[in-house]
Amino acid sequence: MAIFTDKSTKLLVQGITGRDGSFHTREMIAYGTQVVGGVTPGKGGQTFDGPGGRKVPIFNSMDEAVAATGANASVIFVPPAFAASAIMEAADAGISLVVAITEGVPVLDMTRAHAFARDRGARVLGPNCPGLLTVGGAKIGILPGRIASPGPVGVVSRSGTLTYEAVHLLTRAGLGQTTCVGIGGDPLIGTNFIDCLSAFEKDPATEAVVMIGEIGGTDEQQAAAFAKSSMSKPVVGFIAGQTAPPGRRMGHAGAIISGAEGTALEKVKALEASGITVAKRPADIVGLVKAALA
16 A cells, blocks of 8 residues: 555656756666656657656647546656746646655745645645655655655654655665655745645555654644644654754755754654654664664
């Protein structure tokens, strides 16, 4: 089992002919993801050359692509100025999962895009996120598939690079994963910690969850309260920025400290008060997960 995506997912790539879109499309196909088409306005009727001689059709619009392929997911590799429009076009075409990799999307644009997608029942992951990877099922985005292995641990993180590090450490220790999700670090994201924790709680294959947060905002505190009230599975946490000097901001736009609420100390206290074991450094995650599973 998994959350949000699996082998049956049919994926469209918005921006498939761009530099990043074309590179990561080949990586997603190589992993085994069902990439059924791409969308680049003005290039409809052409094909994209994937690995192993795979030919992927390109369409001018999402409506046309969904009608022709039956796709139910999309991943967005378009410039920031057009990313929100791409999200809304995907949602309007009936896509149920929209993964926005693009960084630097204007916040006001995302305010409209998130509301539009919600009204149409579409889940948005991101923007400014690495996507998600269901191990052995589907890879949507830029998470490197080679570092993951199948197993009982779900991973959710605000930080892309810390997602990679945690997954790599777990795999080296023989602790495989179900689904690894990077939710993104922007102020307005479509899928948050609670959404992922809730999905992992319902997934029978997930036996423990690793949740990686960072300084700024209060998402981690809210997730801790949810875990305490609504989860039966153990959660291991890590907060990036524990050694940051006072007043220091992380690189993400969403990592803005307001008073004491967004500090690492406040977040660690909230997690521990909710029964979540918190690692002092990423390397400690493995031992805590082993203990939780035992």
